[in-house]
Amino acid sequence: MLTDAQLLGAAQRFGTPLYVYDAAELDAALARVRNAFADARVFYAMKANPNLTLLRRLRSAGVGFECVSAGELARAVKVGAGGGEVLVNGPAKSAEEYAEGARLGATFVVDRAEEVQLLPPRSRALVRVNPALKVSTHDHLATGAASSKFGVTLLEAPQVLEALRNAGHQALGLHVHIGSAIRDAGDFAAAFSRLTELKEAVGPLEVLDVGGGWSLDADLDGIARQARQAAATFGAQLWVEPGRYLVAGAGVLLTGVVGRKHTGRDFVLIDAGMSELIRPMLYGAEHPVRALWQRGEAATYDLAGPACESGDVLARDVPLPMPQPGDVLALGEAGAYGAAMSSTYLTRPRPAEVLWDGDWQVIRRRENAETIWAAEL
Ligand SMILES: Cc1ncc(COP(=O)(O)O)c(C=O)c1O
Known part of the structure; x- marks a missing residue:
């Protein structure tokens, strides 16, 4: 400090x-994430702080980026990120964002069934699931409640994965992000357990992306343990998208x-x-x-x-x-x-x-x- x-x-x-900003604190936060989520791929949610110098530092440490706008995608490109290091997320993606994501070869996070038709041909995609949970954070920061605008329902998720495959896309797996500044590891456990209810319906998956949302004093090891278990249920690689926790x-x-x-x-x-x-x-x-x-x-x-x-x-x-x-x-x-x-x-x-x-x-x-x-x- x-x-x-x-x-x-x-x-x-x-x-x-x-x-x-203190570079040592940023490095220490990344080390804590890497420690807790040992085998996970880390995509920094750059909305938390998109400064190019910080992005370059994270990228040189092997971190990818979660982007929700054409401007954020441009930042990822500016710091030299390739498609494999970039996620394109958001509930209302623009034509420009689809095109730029496709040019890069990024992975899209599908937020509604209609997007299957909007994705560029042969896209890599995850399906964002809304676990319909009330979590312990400010209402404006909660993104996994039934009333929030994000994701597809648990019921819809298997159909959307299937529709992606039928449309020639690469359906990598599922995504969940329940909100920001969440302290209670139990909220994450509840969300991950809702997702594992889909095991029968969706079978094995390549990727389970559990988003970010961890408050600075959250029990990272506890959240990671639950996330690893959920990923193992699907035989999937774990991806995480911390924003706040890193910076x-x-x-x-x-x-x-x-x-x-x-x-x-x-x-x-x-x-x-x-x-x-x-x-x-x-x-x-x-x-x-x-x-x-x-x-x-x-x-x-x-x-x-x-x-x-x-x-x-x-x-x-x-x-x-x-x-x-x-x-x-x-x-x-x-x-x-x-x-x-x-x-x-x-x-x-x-x-x-x-x-x-x-x-x-x-x-x-x-x-x-x-x-x-x-x-x-
Ligand atoms: C999809 C997604 N992933 C990751 C994050 C990062 O959240 P946090 O900064 O709370 O870790 C957000 C924040 O809004 C998000 O919407």
Whole structure:
């Protein structure tokens, strides 16, 4: 973990708000995944953080990519990934995404029966199954509930596999992804066990892809054990698609204190908000907050961003010792879905991103007004 002095040094050198990543933490997370899921193929869900430098690092460690847009496919190509290393996923794929996936020779994750006809000829494909389960995460992060838009039902899955084969595609196997930031290994066990109910109907498979969705403190070994058992049921190779688990802990968002304000609550006003980190507003996500200064007794504050939205609060009831303008806070576990979901709302330049790997490397320059309006006429 980067020290307070290192983080302060980065804030002084590159300014705030700033995304800071620690290469050692990224490598350690990948090692934990490889350890737990020993024989599995790892496809990084680049939606969590698509920065090219991070993608290159993961690719050189033998990781493939799960992509859900033409832009993500372009990133995979940009870092030199071949078709065997790429999955094309998503509930509403475009013609461009089918064409580019076919050009690469990527594997498609079929999300509805109609896709069998839409796939380019002789595609490699998995069928995404919706196990119809309620899981322990925010509703917006749950993707395996009966009411969610993803996948085909357990009943439909054997027919879709059969339809793929009949249409001349290579039906590799099944796919399941029940959501994101899930702590409870029991949720995964329930989903995998639903899939194994299909054994009779589908017979042996080449691949079982169990997605990602593991929270940072999930019991990875327990999830891996269940996943291996499920794969063994089908005689299949196990594939996984972690996003958050690989990058969340490697990143912090540094934000500067602008001032304090008392209304019905005590606020610390900061220079980052919903445009830099939307997860608290979108999912009620809680990010650990570290003050990079020490000064007297702590009182509790809400951290409010600069947007004209009452929901623009990045954390509540944070104990801080007499914050002053110019102090710097580090919001932890911000490496996933932080920079990736940042926006230029209010024509606020997206922050720079820097990587510590023995020295500092700027891996994304800070935007400015000119770069924001570059495509406007
Ligand atoms: C199909 C699929 N795979 C993998 C992931 C990665 O999830 P997480 O970042 O929670 O590991 C997602 C996230 O949305 C997903 O939709």
